[in-house]
Amino acid sequence: MEALTPSLEDYLEAIWTISLRDKVARVKDIAKSLRVSTPSVVNALNVLLEKNLIKHERYGYIELTDQGALKAKEVDEHHKLLFTLLNEIFGINAGIASKDACKIEHHLSKETIKRIEQFIQFLEEDQEEKAFFTSRFKDFVEKGEEDMGDKKVSKADFTLRDLKPGEKGKVIKIKGKGNLKKRLLDMGIVPGTEIQLKKVAPLGDPVDILVKGYHLSLRKGEARDILLEKV
Amino acid sequence: METKKLKIGLAGNPNSGKSTVFNHLTGGHAHVGNWPGVTVEKKEGKFQFQDYEVSVVDLPGIYALTAYSMDEKIARDFILREKPDGIVVIIDASNLERNLYLATQLLELGTNVILNLNMMDIVRNKGMAIDTKKLSQIFGVAVVETVASKGEGIEELKEAIVNGLKKKRDSLRIDYGEDIEMEIDRLEKRVSISGYPSRWVAIKLLEGDREILEMAMREGEAIEFQTVDSKKRLEEHLGYDLETALVEKRYAFLSGLVKESVAKRLDLMERLDISDRIDRILVNRYLGIPIFLGMMWLVFQSVFTLGGPLSDGIEALMGWLGESASAGIGSLGGPKWLSSLFSDGIISGVGSVLVFLPNILLLFLAIAILEASGYMARAAFVMDRFMHALGLHGKSFIPMLMGFGCNIPGIMAARTMESEKDRILTILVNPLMSCSARLPIYTLFAGAFFAENQGWVVFSLYLLGIILAIIVARIFKGLFFGAEVSPLIMELPPYRMPTVKGVLIHMWERGSLFLRKAGTIIFLGVILIWLLASLPFGVEYASKESFIGQLGSSFSPLFKPAGFGFWQAGVALLFGILAKEVVVGTFGTLYGVEEAGLKEVILTHFTPLSAYAFMVMSLIYIPCIAAIATIKRETNWKWTFLTVAYSLFLGWFLAVGIYQIGKIFL
Numbered sequence: 001m002e003a004l005t006p007s008l009e010d011y012l013e014a015i016w017t018i019s020l021r022d023k024v025a026r027v028k029d030i031a032k033s034l035r036v037s038t039p040s041v042v043n044a045l046n047v048l049l050e051k052n053l054i055k056h057e058r059y060g061y062i063e064l065t066d067q068g069a070l071k072a073k074e075v076d077e078h079h080k081l082l083f084t085l086l087n088e089i090f091g092i093n094a095g096i097a098s099k100d101a102c103k104i105e106h107h108l109s110k111e112t113i114k115r116i117e118q119f120i121q122f123l124e125e126d127q128e129e130k131a132f133f134t135s136r137f138k139d140f141v142e143k144g145e146e147d148m149g150d151k152k153v154s155k156a157d158f159t160l161r162d163l164k165p166g167e168k169g170k171v172i173k174i175k176g177k178g179n180l181k182k183r184l185l186d187m188g189i190v191p192g193t194e195i196q197l198k199k200v201a202p203l204g205d206p207v208d209i210l211v212k213g214y215h216l217s218l219r220k221g222e223a224r225d226i227l228l229e230k231v
Numbered sequence: 232m233e234t235k236k237l238k239i240g241l242a243g244n245p246n247s248g249k250s251t252v253f254n255h256l257t258g259g260h261a262h263v264g265n266w267p268g269v270t271v272e273k274k275e276g277k278f279q280f281q282d283y284e285v286s287v288v289d290l291p292g293i294y295a296l297t298a299y300s301m302d303e304k305i306a307r308d309f310i311l312r313e314k315p316d317g318i319v320v321i322i323d324a325s326n327l328e329r330n331l332y333l334a335t336q337l338l339e340l341g342t343n344v345i346l347n348l349n350m351m352d353i354v355r356n357k358g359m360a361i362d363t364k365k366l367s368q369i370f371g372v373a374v375v376e377t378v379a380s381k382g383e384g385i386e387e388l389k390e391a392i393v394n395g396l397k398k399k400r401d402s403l404r405i406d407y408g409e410d411i412e413m414e415i416d417r418l419e420k421r422v423s424i425s426g427y428p429s430r431w432v433a434i435k436l437l438e439g440d441r442e443i444l445e446m447a448m449r450e451g452e453a454i455e456f457q458t459v460d461s462k463k464r465l466e467e468h469l470g471y472d473l474e475t476a477l478v479e480k481r482y483a484f485l486s487g488l489v490k491e492s493v494a495k496r497l498d499l500m501e502r503l504d505i506s507d508r509i510d511r512i513l514v515n516r517y518l519g520i521p522i523f524l525g526m527m528w529l530v531f532q533s534v535f536t537l538g539g540p541l542s543d544g545i546e547a548l549m550g551w552l553g554e555s556a557s558a559g560i561g562s563l564g565g566p567k568w569l570s571s572l573f574s575d576g577i578i579s580g581v582g583s584v585l586v587f588l589p590n591i592l593l594l595f596l597a598i599a600i601l602e603a604s605g606y607m608a609r610a611a612f613v614m615d616r617f618m619h620a621l622g623l624h625g626k627s628f629i630p631m632l633m634g635f636g637c638n639i640p641g642i643m644a645a646r647t648m649e650s651e652k653d654r655i656l657t658i659l660v661n662p663l664m665s666c667s668a669r670l671p672i673y674t675l676f677a678g679a680f681f682a683e684n685q686g687w688v689v690f691s692l693y694l695l696g697i698i699l700a701i702i703v704a705r706i707f708k709g710l711f712f713g714a715e716v717s718p719l720i721m722e723l724p725p726y727r728m729p730t731v732k733g734v735l736i737h738m739w740e741r742g743s744l745f746l747r748k749a750g751t752i753i754f755l756g757v758i759l760i761w762l763l764a765s766l767p768f769g770v771e772y773a774s775k776e777s778f779i780g781q782l783g784s785s786f787s788p789l790f791k792p793a794g795f796g797f798w799q800a801g802v803a804l805l806f807g808i809l810a811k812e813v814v815v816g817t818f819g820t821l822y823g824v825e826e827a828g829l830k831e832v833i834l835t836h837f838t839p840l841s842a843y844a845f846m847v848m849s850l851i852y853i854p855c856i857a858a859i860a861t862i863k864r865e866t867n868w869k870w871t872f873l874t875v876a877y878s879l880f881l882g883w884f885l886a887v888g889i890y891q892i893g894k895i896f897l
Contacts (some may be wrong), residue, residue: 069677111701112567125393125863135369172472173475174475180718180720181474181475182297182474183294183295183297183718183720184720185474185475185479186294186295186330186478186479187294187296187329187722188328188329188333188482190475190478190479190482190483191471191475191479192479192483193482198507199510199514199518200516201514201613201615202514202515202516202519202520202617203520203613203614203615203616203617205615205616205619206612206615206616206719206889208510208514208612208624208723212324212326212328213245213328213329213725214326214329214722214723214724215506215722215723215725216720216721216722216723217608217612217719217721217722218718218719218720219619219718219719219721221718222718222719222720
């Protein structure tokens with residue numbers, strides 16, 4: 001099928017939602033739902049008519065063709081998926097989530113949509129896990145990055161950045177690539193090595209760590225690349 | 232008996248006492264120069280032992296042989312290309328594991344190595360013993376213990392260099408585990424680079440070493456695919472990347488080795504105790520910054536307060552020499568140009584170089600002490616956040632601060648920075664730090680026009696310089712170096728007592744290098760300006776009719792929009808390139824008045840507004856010739872030219888801008 005512009009997709013979606021609710025959709029309902037003027041609706045409808053996505057019945061009722069219904073359903077599903085992701089999982093409030101979902105839905109590739117769908121399914125599989133995940137994420141957002149010293153944090157989330165002065169951790173791996181990573185490895189920050197955070201500089205950055213018996217200073221930006229497990 | 236020659240390199244981690252070992256081996260007589268094409272110092276020395284003459288090259292302090300940093304590249308190129316007879320690896324025995332890492336890399340390469348366990352006194356004080364026999368056995372090389380700070384073990388080291396390097400040995404084989412070994416084998420059979428052990432080449436390829444990959448591809452393009460193929464297979468199998476896996480194996484080998492060969496394993500927390508306690512105060516949350524500022528004040532004071540009288544002394548001496556020379560030549564009936572050549576040219580030229588020497592030597596002394604004691608790294612640690620916000624690096628604070636005294640030591644102090652980009656950036660903006668030579672200009676003008684607010688006016692100029700430095704640094708960073716920030720991965724070495732001999736040698740090495748290199752350019756520049764001021768024949772020195780006077784007059788209209796478009800200002804600015812404080816003296820000469828009468832003259836030529844514009848111009852336009860020479864010496868012509876060009880334009884634009892906008896309001 002030929003690609004539609006985002007706004008035309010919005011029209012299809014509106015017609016679909018209205019006709020689900022009221023059985024039929026009228027020009028003024030569409031105008032109201034999308035907050036546009038009646039002439040704009042008529043213009044758009046003419047384009048959709050040309051593309052054979054809608055039928056214009058008498059009395060100004062508008063009905064979707066089979067092809068149109070298919071397309072509208074697809075857009076609507078994407079909208080719902082995105083809304084779920086933004087609202088339920090990310091915890092963004094419903095108004096913003098709905099508005100943003102409208103903006104995003106037209107631009108995503110099939111692969112991304114598919115993956116988002118799988119991600120949501122994956123979370124839905126275990127409701128307890130989902131609740132745990134979302135509430136922890138909510139905590140994280142509310143408390144801000146600084147307080148991520150939570151005990152429940154899974155191994156992979158825990159980095160050198162999260163250590164407090166005096167605390168120790170064992171290196172799991174170094175994220176990233178290239179020069180910086182190689183340098184950190186050469187300095188002895190290899191998996192299994194124990195690191196102790198000794199001090200934070202007076203201005204809050206960099207930090208001083210004890211590794212393999214010597215002191216090394218790193219910026220917090222670099223520290224975030226070093227994944228640790230608690231010891 | 233005929234003397235046989237040997238050439239060896241000294242390699243080791245920073246802070247392993249490498250310089251001290253070098254000084255002891257060579258008796259402190261080093262030839263200091265730069266490695267070709269870069270500003271990293273190259274030190275060479277010699278010693279005689281039995282019937283051998285051994286030349287020793289001090290390699291930059293490095294942690295590994297990966298060739299990512301300039302220092303590592305130099306060391307690696309020296310080892311791979313110059314093929315020395317051997318490398319002595321200096322090891323801080325009190326931090327054995329990480330220090331041995333570099334040694335294993337050399338041993339894997341099959342380099343002829345001698346291990347020097349230095350700082351054995353610290354090890355012994357902790358009641359520990361290192362089984363050197365075992366180390367020697369495992370590595371298959373001679374191991375020598377030293378306490379370089381006290382000169383202990385140096386003769387044994389010389390002996391080992393002369394006798395121990397003769398024995399041929401195999402490359403060290405670290406067992407990387409079944410999977411990796413299989414791929415190493417596979418690659419090893421397909422790759423060859425003449426002169427390198429193929430196992431080492433295979434390992435380097437798996438590690439992703441670009442230089443080796445390029446060399447290998449010259450022998451056969453297919454190797455790239457084979458490498459990628461091997462890597463992919465391994466990484467899938469191991470579950471993580473090969474880079475990590477290889478380094479991890481090396482460290483695993485080392486930690487096993489250290490466990491085996493060190494009796495009563497060094498409890499490192501214990502060793503660091505004193506250092507830790509010092510750090511608790513020096514980088515304390517509340518005291519850290521005040522202490523740092525206090526230290527800097529101390530350095531600044533000792534460099535410029537102690538150096539000032541010495542510089543004045545040299546200046547006076549040179550003045551006296553110049554006068555006596557010109558009087559002497561005059562009494563002998565020599566021509567006037569000859570006496571001028573001596574007094575205004577050669578002697579003032581030599582003088583303008585020597586005049587900086589006390590400051591520079593004192594600065595290098597201070598830096599040597601800060602570095603040797605271990606505080607330098609702490610200074611960067613404390614200031615990094617602040618400097619980082621300005622687009623610079625923790626270590627650029629000291630060069631900037633020095634710049635307020637004199638830009639030359641400021642530019643040279645940038646040497647302490649590891650990243651070449653940060654170093655150049657720091658140098659480029661350093662002339663914007665208002666050096667003390669510009670103060671006489673401010674004093675004259677601000678005193679004449681803003682007597683009541685003199686302090687504030689001068690302060691505003693210093694502030695303007697700082698603000699411009701921040702803006703220019705940001706722009707240049709974006710323009711030439713990209714947004715990429717250089718990481719801070721810096722060892723905080725244990726505090727140590729610097730030795731008098733060590734810091735003095737260090738100071739002299741760097742100071743003499745400055746004299747030799749920058750000195751020639753400064754000298755030539757001074758002579759050139761003397762010629763311009765004396766020619767054509769028969770003109771009064773530095774008069775309007777001289778070439779420099781003509782030059783000054785010809786471009787003085789350019790400064791009309793800035794409010795000082797008369798030829799005297801143009802000539803004064805030209806002479807200001809010689810040294811900024813010369814601007815004041817030049818005005819005196821040109822108007823034919825003593826310094827006391829200068830105020831009156833200036834009041835008739837300038838308005839308060841044009842006086843301010845002139846001060847801004849003096850602050851920013853073209854660094855003095857000595858600073859230009861130093862920038863050239865520390866970077867290259869490209870960056871030198873850029874500094875001259877940007878400062879000239881920036882100065883002109885601001886002077887014009889201030890004058891034009893000011894005219895609207897005043």
